[in-house]
Amino acid sequence: MIDDVAAGLLDARFEVREEEGFFALHGERALAEGARLLLGKATPCVGRDRELGMLRALFTESVEEGTAQATLVVAPPGVGKSRLAQEFLQELRARCEAVSIWIARADGLRAGSPLGMLE
Ligand SMILES: Nc1ncnc2c1ncn2[C@@H]1O[C@H](COP(=O)(O)OP(=O)(O)OP(=O)(O)O)[C@@H](O)[C@H]1O
Ligand SMILES: [Mg+2]
Structure with a gap:
């Protein structure tokens, strides 16, 4: 309660x-x-075509070239970072069955342990 x-x-x-x-x-x-x-x-998701396009392009490049890619999404609170991630992951799940999605959540108190999120 x-x-x-x-x-x-x-x-x-x-x-x-x-x-x-x-x-x-x-x-x-x-x-x-x-x-x-x-x-x-x-x-429904509105706009974000450009951002989704960038994420798609990075993903395709990563698959085709067999290289790791990293993307950092930064914006003020409430602008739509989580929604963008959610839309992209939903699209990935629908588009390619072989993809494996791992999610980790960081904690500011554990900033000194770089591999802490893997526990
Ligand atoms: N492109 C969009 N189309 C429709 N709704 C959206 C879009 N982007 C964000 N929203 C909506 O706006 C609200 C805030 O978005 P979201 O939670 O993604 O923000 P955030 O940047 O992750 O916020 P926080 O910094 O608090 O984590 C949510 O209700 C979300 O569904
Ligand atoms: Mg968020």
């Missing part, structure tokens, strides 16, 4: 349901599935 303040602080990764007079935390969703809802509804 959590109160409304705690419920408001949790992001879309957490499944929070409003019950009679309180909020109930039911668990954590898989990382890439935490799309935020707008007034309780999922919204």
Whole structure:
């Protein structure tokens, strides 16, 4: 059981349901599935063709040339970084069955342990 303040602080990764007079935390969703809802509804992705195109091109290059690629997505809070990742991963899953998607989440307190996310 959590109160409304705690419920408001949790992001879309957490499944929070409003019950009679309180909020109930039911668990954590898989990382890439935490799309935020707008007034309780999922919204279609608008724009981002350029960014998705860049990610697609890097992925194709990585596959064709057998090299590793890294992309850093940086933007102010709420601009759509998670949504971009989510759209891209959804497209990848649909497009190529052989792809294996691994997700790690960093923690500022463990900045000194570079391989910490692999645990
Ligand atoms: N291109 C888009 N089309 C439609 N909705 C979008 C788009 N980009 C973001 N949104 C919506 O805007 C909201 C905020 O986006 P998102 O959670 O991806 O931001 P963020 O940059 O990851 O934020 P934070 O820094 O807090 O993690 C979400 O509801 C998301 O679905
Ligand atoms: Mg985000």
